[in-house]
Amino acid sequence: SYISDPRQTIYIIEKGNAVLWGSEISPSPPVPTATGNNAHMMYVFNRNGVCLLYREWNRPLHTLNPQQDHKLMFGLLFSLKSLTAKMDPTNAEKGNLGIPQLPGQGCSFHSFRTNTYKLSFMETPSGIKFILVTNPRTGDLRETLKYIYNLYVEYVAKNPLYTPGTLIRCELFNTALDQYVRSIA
Amino acid sequence: MGRDVSESCIDSLLTEMVSTYCNRFYANKPELAARRTEAIGYQVGHQLSERYTMERPCFSDHLEAIKFICKDFWFELFKKQIDNLKTNHRGTFVLQDNRFRWLTRMSIDQSPENGTSEELSIMADNKTMQSMHLYFPCGIIRGALSNLGIPCAVSADISNLPACSFVIRIKA
Secondary structure, three states, X not given: OEEEEOOOEEEEEEOOEEEEEEEXXXXXXXXXXXXXXXXXXXXXXXXXXOEEEEEEOOOOOOOOOHHHHXXXXXXXXXXXXXXXXXXXXXXXXXXXXXXXXXOOOOOOOOEEEOOOOEEEEEEOOOOOEEXXXXXXXXXXXXXXXXXXXXXXXXXXXXXXXXXXXXXXXXXXXXXHHHHHHOOOO | OOOOOOHHHHHHHHHHHHHHHHHHHOOOOHHHXXXXXXXXXXXXXXXXXXXXXXXXXXXXXXXXXXXXXXXXHHHHHHOOOOOEEEEOOOOEEEEEEOOOHHHOOOOOOOOOOOOOHHHHHHHHHHHHHHHHOOHHHHHHHHHHHHHOOOOEEEEEEOXXXXXXXXXXXXXX
């Protein structure tokens, strides 16, 4: 089956993955499908900057090697959080940068959007950072990220075989995550 | 008035117990760690069976006692009953729980990234660690039955997570 995009880009959907075929205008955002995964990739960092999980569902472009990519992402988040807190025109306090707060408290950015993707971010009080990159038409993913955090608590934090601070290699978590991400509109 | 305990607390405590015995007290001596956690389970099972059989008359035979373990006892511990009971009528019973509560969150990444011998040994370690978590419930069953006058040996089989089978062999 194929979906014809008014911006003269034709995508052929094959086995749930969108394959680009014949584009005249670039860059143009991929049409979200109901069958394939609706997210591109996800990162999970702990408070020390260790990348606990990197999951990729649809990422045609890789510019850096994985270590550089993770460091760049973590650095970006740190700077963005700092910037958004410092530029807050409504807050009279100095602000406590670096201290994890409940999602929604304090002043922290939670997403940014370009014409080709949207990056959503959530940090938990324990310092675990969730980053989800999706297509740009995605709505507010704060509840989604909270749900993913619940999956993390159940299948990673409470997994007797998992050592905190190490790479997440829990099959139940991966399966539940993949299944959930497929359902994101 | 009942007293409640958070289930997360129990789960974390059990995880830490196994981890401490395996990695600290008896590091590199898994048989001793296994025996110790099984012994702790024995004490727990002994006391719990006392508590849960307070209002009941004695059991007429072994099968009745095993059925008590499968139904009332398991329900008190895990809010569900044993799903399947098999016996050879010669002293061996197999209790199958299709979703054993203490194993529901346990998982490892089965796919080795490049299949190196290091990865494979990590997978073998993981399997061992998984089985370490079963000595405690085996001890609980053994302790409970022992208090009901039935000495036995109990082992577990986790070839099919999260289902778990407990094999009870009654000593003649």
